[in-house]
Amino acid sequence: MENKITVTIDGREAEALPGQTILDVAKAQGIFIPTLCYLDCTTKVGACRVCCVEVEGARSLVASCCMPINPGMIIKTDTKKVRNAQRMIVELLWASGDHNCLTCEKNGACELQNLVYWLEIEKPRFRIDSPGYETETNNSMISRDLNKCILCGRCVRACNEIQVNEVLDFMERGSRAKVGPAFDADYINSQCYFCGECVEACPVGAITFKQARFKGRPWDLKKVKTTCTYCGVGCQIDLNIHDGKIIKVTGNRDSREPNNGSLCVKGRFGLDFVSNPDRLKTPLIRKKKGGELEEATWDEAIAFIAKKFKDIKAKHGSDALAGLASARCTNEENYLFQKFMRAVIGTNNVDHCARL
Amino acid sequence: MAGLAAAFGSGAMTNSIAEIEHTEVILATGTNTTENHPIVGMMVKRAVRQNGAKLIVIDPREIDLVKYADIWLRQRHGTDVAVLNGLMNVIITEKLFAKEYVDARTEGFEAMRKVLEQYTPEYVEKISGVPAEDLKKAARLYAGANKAAILYAMGITQHISGTDNVKSCANLAMLCGNLGIEGGGVNPLRGQNNVQGACDMGALPNVFPAYQAVTNDELRQKFEKAWDAKLDGKVGLTIMEIMEGALSKKIRALYVMGENPMLSDPDLSHVEHALKNLDILVVQDIFLNETAQYADVVLPSACFAEKDGTFTNTERRVQRIRKAINAPGYAKADWEIIAALSDRMGYPMEYKNAEAIMDEIRTVTPSYGGITYERIEKDGLQWPCPTPDHQGTRFLHKDRFTRGLGLFHAIDYIPPDEMPDKDFPMVLSTGRVLYHYHTGTMTRLSAGSTERYPESLVEINPADAARMKIKDGQMVKVATRRGAVKVKALISERPYEGAVFMNFHFHEVPVNQLTNPALDPIGKIPEYKVCAARVEAA
Numbered sequence: 001m002e003n004k005i006t007v008t009i010d011g012r013e014a015e016a017l018p019g020q021t022i023l024d025v026a027k028a029q030g031i032f033i034p035t036l037c038y039l040d041c042t043t044k045v046g047a048c049r050v051c052c053v054e055v056e057g058a059r060s061l062v063a064s065c066c067m068p069i070n071p072g073m074i075i076k077t078d079t080k081k082v083r084n085a086q087r088m089i090v091e092l093l094w095a096s097g098d099h100n101c102l103t104c105e106k107n108g109a110c111e112l113q114n115l116v117y118w119l120e121i122e123k124p125r126f127r128i129d130s131p132g133y134e135t136e137t138n139n140s141m142i143s144r145d146l147n148k149c150i151l152c153g154r155c156v157r158a159c160n161e162i163q164v165n166e167v168l169d170f171m172e173r174g175s176r177a178k179v180g181p182a183f184d185a186d187y188i189n190s191q192c193y194f195c196g197e198c199v200e201a202c203p204v205g206a207i208t209f210k211q212a213r214f215k216g217r218p219w220d221l222k223k224v225k226t227t228c229t230y231c232g233v234g235c236q237i238d239l240n241i242h243d244g245k246i247i248k249v250t251g252n253r254d255s256r257e258p259n260n261g262s263l264c265v266k267g268r269f270g271l272d273f274v275s276n277p278d279r280l281k282t283p284l285i286r287k288k289k290g291g292e293l294e295e296a297t298w299d300e301a302i303a304f305i306a307k308k309f310k311d312i313k314a315k316h317g318s319d320a321l322a323g324l325a326s327a328r329c330t331n332e333e334n335y336l337f338q339k340f341m342r343a344v345i346g347t348n349n350v351d352h353c354a355r356l
Numbered sequence: 357m358a359g360l361a362a363a364f365g366s367g368a369m370t371n372s373i374a375e376i377e378h379t380e381v382i383l384a385t386g387t388n389t390t391e392n393h394p395i396v397g398m399m400v401k402r403a404v405r406q407n408g409a410k411l412i413v414i415d416p417r418e419i420d421l422v423k424y425a426d427i428w429l430r431q432r433h434g435t436d437v438a439v440l441n442g443l444m445n446v447i448i449t450e451k452l453f454a455k456e457y458v459d460a461r462t463e464g465f466e467a468m469r470k471v472l473e474q475y476t477p478e479y480v481e482k483i484s485g486v487p488a489e490d491l492k493k494a495a496r497l498y499a500g501a502n503k504a505a506i507l508y509a510m511g512i513t514q515h516i517s518g519t520d521n522v523k524s525c526a527n528l529a530m531l532c533g534n535l536g537i538e539g540g541g542v543n544p545l546r547g548q549n550n551v552q553g554a555c556d557m558g559a560l561p562n563v564f565p566a567y568q569a570v571t572n573d574e575l576r577q578k579f580e581k582a583w584d585a586k587l588d589g590k591v592g593l594t595i596m597e598i599m600e601g602a603l604s605k606k607i608r609a610l611y612v613m614g615e616n617p618m619l620s621d622p623d624l625s626h627v628e629h630a631l632k633n634l635d636i637l638v639v640q641d642i643f644l645n646e647t648a649q650y651a652d653v654v655l656p657s658a659c660f661a662e663k664d665g666t667f668t669n670t671e672r673r674v675q676r677i678r679k680a681i682n683a684p685g686y687a688k689a690d691w692e693i694i695a696a697l698s699d700r701m702g703y704p705m706e707y708k709n710a711e712a713i714m715d716e717i718r719t720v721t722p723s724y725g726g727i728t729y730e731r732i733e734k735d736g737l738q739w740p741c742p743t744p745d746h747q748g749t750r751f752l753h754k755d756r757f758t759r760g761l762g763l764f765h766a767i768d769y770i771p772p773d774e775m776p777d778k779d780f781p782m783v784l785s786t787g788r789v790l791y792h793y794h795t796g797t798m799t800r801l802s803a804g805s806t807e808r809y810p811e812s813l814v815e816i817n818p819a820d821a822a823r824m825k826i827k828d829g830q831m832v833k834v835a836t837r838r839g840a841v842k843v844k845a846l847i848s849e850r851p852y853e854g855a856v857f858m859n860f861h862f863h864e865v866p867v868n869q870l871t872n873p874a875l876d877p878i879g880k881i882p883e884y885k886v887c888a889a890r891v892e893a894a
Contacts, residue, residue: 140803164401224680229660232546233395234669239680258373264394269804280656281685306700308636322598325559326614327551330665332713333690334557343585344703348592352559
């Protein structure tokens with residue numbers, strides 16, 4: 001094992017590995033340090049400073065998310081000085097944009113809102129100035145309201161470092177700074193692949209899922225973990241359910257493999273088909289060749305098929321029947337299907353479209 | 357899959373997706389992975405941008421990955437064997453191969469070496485158009501790595517030489533000792549959620565679950581006992597042979613679960629005749645798809661969000677799906693429908709739920725022997741997982757190949773079945789685009805996908821477009837010996853001059869009326885990636 005370092009955090013001694021940050025140690029010790037710009041698996045930028053802590057001997061407060069520990073370091077996370085600084089940071093961020101929780105889709109799941117509450121801030125100290133950006137709603141998947149953007153850069157790192165799609169970056173400077181695709185284009189007019197990683201990375205209501213708008217509050221949603229139905233990667237996804245409907249799809253980050261919470265456009269935005277009105281709802285039978293398909297009960301349909309299959313088997317033998325199973329269905333269903341063809345029909349004429 | 361099974365004894369992806377991010381060299385051939393498996397594409401890009409991995413792309417099209425590649429070998433369509441043989445020729449000539457590994461773990465090297473002799477970089481350049489110097493550079497890069505992963509997909513398999521292509525990938529990896537190690541491997545990337553599982557479960561004409569041959573008396577007797585039924589010992593028909601059989605009335609009944617051969621098969625008019633010729637066609641699906649239009653009985657099934665079960669991903673990981681919402685109307689889970697039909701035919705299938713089926717699967721499928729719903733509640737398990745205390749297998753062939761020694765195959769290049777000529781001077785290749793999936797049944801109903809990619813496009817090189825006076829967005833006619841379709845042109849540098857690319861997602865532009873149904877003799881996979889075509893302004 002590598003040489004461990006001992007540090008003192010909030011009065012208790014903690015062992016950690018060289019290269020770990022103060023934030024890492026605090027997490028391991030169960031000590032909460034607020035963060036905004038920190039995003040797992042990406043560069044630690046220390047941009048928002050809300051994770052600041054006191055370190056004995058340091059000239060000023062340090063950003064715990066990117067400060068590596070040293071042997072003997074003495075760290076304090078909840079001093080008055082720390083809280084005052086955190087309040088100032090959060091209040092300035094609050095004042096920098098149009099953070100109106102009443103109409104915000106992120107209400108209840110907003111990290112800025114949570115911090116205002118956690119820091120017990122009664123009311124904004126500074127005058128709130130909305131930057132006056134137009135809300136971007138010209139695509140059907142992702143809405144952007146830069147008036148709510150706190151410039152944490154999480155979307156930029158999600159796009160460049162997690163998905164490596166290299167679409168988003170910062171542009172302009174100072175009070176005009178903002179994030180977006182090249183040439184300040186809207187997502188729909190850019191190279192954006194609509195993976196939605198930026199939406200999940202956004203701590204506030206600046207980038208949101210458009211189709212989920214007004215469809216259910218965060219606390220209404222029930223998440224059901226499942227496996228994506230598209231390609232062979234088998235991404236672990238959370239179907240966000242409200243009122244018996246899929247409201248949105250988010251990546252499941254409890255499972256590191258295979259996708260560690262990342263998704264693509266199909267898994268993320270491709271499930272409209274589930275609730276499409278054209279879904280088949282009842283069995284259909286074409287009673288005579290050339291006729292129309294007519295609605296039938298399960299009993300009629302199953303009886304019809306069973307009789308035909310039995311007749312053909314009796315007259316022409318088992319090998320006159322064939323079945324195509326499916327790379328779309330479950331293991332259990334494929335197993336049962338081939339068992340049915342082999343054990344009940346009596347033929348090995350079973351295949352699926354793996355080759356296509 | 358037949359190719360890998362012949363070389364190693366197992367046809368599955370050898371390594372795991374997560375390993376891609378931490379390997380030294382990635383060789384991606386015949387896989388447009390950023391569009392077809394974007395999360396694998398993401399791993400490749402992260403490996404390159406963040407972990408210093410080197411990327412070799414072998415692909416006729418200038419796919420997105422080319423932007424991240426250190427070396428791009430742009431071969432002519434269907435010349436993969438020549439290029440792979442060329443790489444191995446250089447590696448052997450320059451003595452860069454893993455001699456100890458080859459001696460200890462493989463057989464068949466000498467025979468292969470003899471065949472490789474003629475595939476000098478200069479010879480390969482003549483066949484493939486890949487500059488000899490680039491080929492040498494790529495060979496040195498791949499062979500120089502301590503661990504290197506080969507990724508491939510349908511660009512390798514959908515050729516008449518598909519099995520040969522796969523075997524060549526296996527040869528290359530074995531030659532450099534890249535099998536049985538973390539971060540190495542030969543990794544077929546599966547395009548459909550459960551194509552691995554469907555194969556594992558024996559949805560194939562020649563094998564029971566876990567690839568146990570139907571022709572093996574002992575294995576068959578095991579299943580006869582487990583299922584309490586008399587089983588047939590001769591290999592059944594493949595999907596193409598079933599269609600042929602329907603035409604000749606050898607096949608009279610077809611039961612289709614969750615497939616749409618009327619859009620995915622090569623040579624669609626042929627399939628249409630076949631389906632119409634059946635005494636009974638039963639289609640079980642979530643939509644009244646193109647195939648269902650010909651059905652005598654249509655059965656409504658639940659989709660993945662409406663039922664419990666498992667999918668097995670491309671890296672052999674068995675993972676849960678869970679019922680989140682109710683199926684519409686009277687639709688039922690596919691397993692419930694099969695069980696009901698089986699009951700009616702006098703063979704009761706009494707399963708309480710999907711888990712009860714997995715409990716049975718475990719008893720007859722050795723590689724799934726240790727897989728239970730309880731164990732995969734949080735994270736999936738990768739087969740082989742033979743016993744309840746086995747932790748699953750991240751990469752195959754460690755210390756020993758499934759078949760014992762790895763087998764080299766001596767393979768010669770054969771040209772595609774149909775080459776461009778005077779009447780059909782261009783090469784047509786088909787595949788998927790990012791925003792759509794397979795026959796489009798699902799993605800075309802998504803507002804986002806439709807907005808981003810609303811209609812079928814044919815990619816045409818600017819030089820060809822200029823010569824034929826075709827403008828971007830103009831309707832063109834693409835014709836082959838089998839048919840013609842009208843489609844909108846997308847002028848793009850992605851195909852090389854003389855080649856066009858189309859997708860198969862749009863039923864209005866049924867590209868499989870154009871494709872060549874010539875099959876790989878072993879894999880029985882149609883040559884979707886190359887046929888001769890003519891393009892003209894419509």
